[in-house]
Amino acid sequence: MDWLRLQKALAIEAERGFNDLEGNQHRFSEFLALTLREPPTELPIVEQERLRAIAREFSRYSDLTFAQRQHLVADTRRVLYQTKRSAEDRAQAEESEGALAKVSEGIAQDSDNTAATAATPTRTAPKTKVPKAIPLVEKSSRLTLDQSVTYLPGVGAKNAERLAKLGLHTVRDLLYYYPRDHIDYARQVNIRDLEPGETVTLIGTVKNCTVFNSPRNPKLAIFEMTVRDHTGQIKLSRFYAGARFRSRGWQEQQKRLYPPGAVVAASGLVKQGKAGKTLDDPQIEVIDHIGGSIESMKVGRVVPVYPLTEGVQADVVRKAVLGALPAVSQLQEALPNGLREKYGLVGIQEAIAHIHFPPEGESLAAARRRLVFDEFFYLQLGLLKRRQTQRQEQTSAVLAPTGKLIDEFYNILPFQLTNAQQRVVNDILNDLQQTAPMNRLVQGDVGSGKTVVAVVAILAAIQAGFQAALMAPTEVLAEQHYRKLVGWFNPLHLSVELLTGSTKAAKRRQIHDDLATGALPLLVGTHALIEDPVQFSRLGLVVIDEQHRFGVQQRARLQQKGDHPHVLTMTATPIPRTLALTLHGDLDVSQIDELPPGRKAIQTNVLTAKERSHAYDLMRREIAQGRQVYIVLPLVEESEKLDLKSAIEEYQRLRDVIFPEFQIGLLHGRMTSAEKDEAISQFREGQTQILVSTTVVEVGVDVPNATVMLIEHAERFGLSQLHQLRGRVGRGAAQSFCLLMSSTKSETARQRLKVLEQSQDGFFISEMDMRFRGPGEVLGTRQSGLPDFALASLVEDQDVLNLAREAAETAMTKDPTLDRWPLMKSELTYRYRKLMGGTILT
Incomplete structure (x- = not known):
């Protein structure tokens, strides 16, 4: 099953507004239904049935509402990701141990004390050498960053085809293909000191080793070994599925690899089984003697775990990355020395080398921090550059902050604006007077009165002779806005119309005509507002409610209906600061943090x-x-x-x-x-x-x-x-x-x-929601402009994000053109487009 193609189809459908896109051969829903109807037979029955159930849901996709389509697409992406991860884990469990080829001349710096760093003296077996670390590499005259992976040691044409499924075509691709996790097998522990839940390496001698066919499962072969050291003994098991593992020749070969008395190093997660403690799916390597060197890519070291896809084994990626590492010496440092020193960041060459094969935990943490900083920094720099560009644009609608309509509106309101509402109104009216188009987000908890604030902005546009548009994600919400606005606009002798997918054809034509002539000052609606027939005479203000429910392109299409109109976006889903910086780092943000008087806590x-x-x-x-x-x-x-x-x-x-x-x-x-x-x-x-x-x-x-x-x-x-x-x-x-x-x-x-x-605090609740479920779930859909970070986590790396924002603001203050840092400017162009998929530049 082509997981990448499925995920890409789901991502595009969400980005384009869940409209059941038409492909070359099938509609989106037909493609998903046909593909998931026949899941891979190697998947467990439960997972196959789950995919078939999803296929049935997609077969009736045309009957689903917008929200139901959103949920189905989001749920499917999560299920596919989980299923793929499970398949990867099973694939890794079936891999045979591959000996690591000698590290090339470019690898330097041995680190023989890695195992001792994490263990206490009483629990460490100090005499056995851990694998050679791979901290930094020397220059390689043979490798270039743009060289094909085909020519790397141990890769070849067939493995290059497999790596291409992961989008890995060049040496540079491999270096920037970060592990999704690391397993720390570097710490050596005596058998009696094993603790369930720890990942460790133990050294001992083989007491006995046997391989036999499972009496319960005809497709399964079972490998069992008993290992002992001076503190005790342990039984290790591995399971192999496939016909070749049931052959007597293969089983005898395995037993010859591990004869009684042989010294082995075994790494894995300690588990408590029925027969006592054991290692889950252990990685095993024979070594010369107690204290001998471990040469394996898996045993006794911090092991990188890469995202995989069907047909690509973990060792293929590990060996390819290892072969590419000498080329890190060609990576150029884009961040100025002063910036790196200020924020305590290691160099890019060291970071890339150590994110793949760190000598120990501290090196891995330092490497990850640098690379996470880079992801956040270039995003924030790009957002700030975008805001700068927007402020250099000239809007056709420079609006006066006061006027007859706004005064009359205040008079008919049966209540006074809260202090928070008035503060936000002042922010908006100040923006509307500028020659640069407003781009402001208003956040407010449920019931805080965002609509009233938006109406003041709408009236400012209308009294200056411009039109306004208010777009909401659902017909129910659009209808609610329309009802409120009719009640407020009728006393002001202003017309307002509602345009949704349910609007009758005759009414729709009338609305189109009135918009084009300028007779209709305000149009409220759903996605129907961005359809091609909708043409405004003089659009001066765009208001988007629950804006996170719209894709970036949908929001942009509505803005393109006018000549650089002012844009006011609103959300009643309070967004944590880290999420707001990531999504809206280019916006001015106002917050209505006060509820109308008289409201009691629920x-x-x-x-x-x-x-x-x-x-x-x-x-x-x-x-x-x-x-x-x-x-x-x-x-x-x-x-x-x-x-x-x-x-x-x-x-x-x-x-x-x-x-x-x-x-x-x-x-x-x-x-x-x-x-x-x-x-x-x-x-x-x-x-x-x-x-x-x-x-x-x-x-x-x-x-x-x-x-x-x-x-x-x-x-x-x-x-x-x-x-x-x-x-x-x-x-x-x-x-x-x-x-x-x-x-x-x-x-x-x-x-x-x-x-x-x-x-009752929506901002606190959303922060907790993000910690429990992740940022994509808080927003209700992954396709809301949220960048797809390779390493960074908005939950775990909030402090790094704040530092990156600070650094980006400092850089923009010193030189808004970034010309004094040509490497950084070039890196920004590459990373920002790649991170945001180009859509944020629409």
Whole structure:
């Protein structure tokens, strides 16, 4: 199975807005359905069935909503990644030990005390020499960075074809193909001192060795060896799947390799088995004697673990990288010496050599820190250069900060702006007066009043004779914005229209005509706004709500409808600082960090199935006081694979069994727009007391009278999404409640949910969500402009990111052209485009 091609197809589909792209032979969904319908037979049955289930989902892709497509694509990417990783691990378990070819002349610096660095004197076997370290390499006149991998020692044409599957064509490609992990086998331990969970190397003599066919699995051969040292003995096992391993000749050969009395070094992860401690999938090498040198690429050293694909074995990559290492001497240092000294960074040659084959843990940490810094630094430098370029552009819309429309709007508002809202309005109005187009992100927690702030900007554009566009990711949210704006614009005698995929053809043509003539000042809509027929007469302001749900190209297409219009983006999903720097390092950011007065904190509780009756009692009490209730579920229909409540099934049960005395509505993504509007209208107007819904209710449904939200299977949602859902209640003056129903036994899952009990702060919650699940999951989709780092982690490397941002700002202050650092400028051009896939430069 071509994992890379599948992942690329999923990435492109997400980048282009989940529109089921048309390929040369098939549509995207057809390609996925056909490919996953017949998974590789070597995969376990469970994994095969999981891929077939995904194939069935893609066969009905055209019927899914935008959000459901997002979730399916994201889930598929995660499943494929996990399946590929499992396949790699199994492939490594089947590899035979390959002896390491002698390190070439270019490798220098032995490090004979590596094993002693991590072990205490009582647990170390100090006499045995560990493998020669590969810290730095001398110049090689034979190798060049652009040379084909075919000519490296031990590679050849066949292995070059295999490496090409990983995108590795040249020596430079290999040097920058970083390991995804390292296993530290450098520490030597006596057998009696083995501790489960540690990765170690032990030295001992072979007591006995046998190889036999498994009596239970006809395709499996089992290798067993007993090794002893002066402190005890241990039984080691390896398993080989395949016909050739069942041959008597191969099995006898293995036994001859390890005769009784032979001295061996064995490395692996210590596990506690039924027969005592052992090493999981041990790597074994025969050495001359106790204290002899270990020459293996795996045994007794820090071993690099590379990302692999089908048909490419780990040792092929390791040997190729080893052969390429002498060429690191040709790498030029792009960072100025002063910068490296200030931030304590090792040189690029040392970093590249040690990220692959570090002599010990400290060298690996220093190498990784330098390379992570580089990834962050060039991204931040690129974002700052982009902001500089934007500020040099001239906008056609230079807008006055005051005017009749804005004054009248303030007069009709039934409330005063909060201090935070007024501060952000001032930021925006100041931007609108500049000749450079505004590019500002407004972050605000659920219910903080971002829409009102956006309306002030829209009115500033309209009163100056320009048009404005407001784009939202879903029809529900676009409809909600439209309703609010109609209520505010009618008293101002301004027209506003709504354009979505459900807009009738005649109405659509009228909107197009009014836009083109300039008769329509404001258009609200979904992705329909970026279609080609939509042409503005004089677009001066673009407002994008929940902007992280749109791809970079989608946002750019809307901006291209005008002549360098001002851009205001908004999000109700608070983003941690590290994520904001990575995604929006080129934007000016304003934060509405204050809720309107009178709002009470939402009382949040995590409940088990045993406490369900308490939840129902609370609902009855609230409804008796004239309040309303949301019940949210993760699925539309019952799933055969998962024991989850579905919205339809639960709606019927609640209506017929639990709450027959109340009117209950149903809302989910597969309903037509008219059906959704009807369900929301009935709930908004109080005709239904309970609304059973999927996550389509997450944004856009604003019913101040709703005071209770019950979320079933809460462990299936991310914290940021739960916080968004919770924001549907607590929008009035009455005390509101959020009940998180979960039957999970996972302690980690329960700890996640407890965060919501303890905090109402969206920024803190999103930070915790990122730590638990990763940045891509916090954003809801990987295709949101998030760079694909090779090494850097936004969770683990926050301190390095902050230093890299500081360094980039300093460099831009000293020389915005970067001409004084030509190597750094050249590296920026290469890295920035590669890291962002070119899309951020659109």
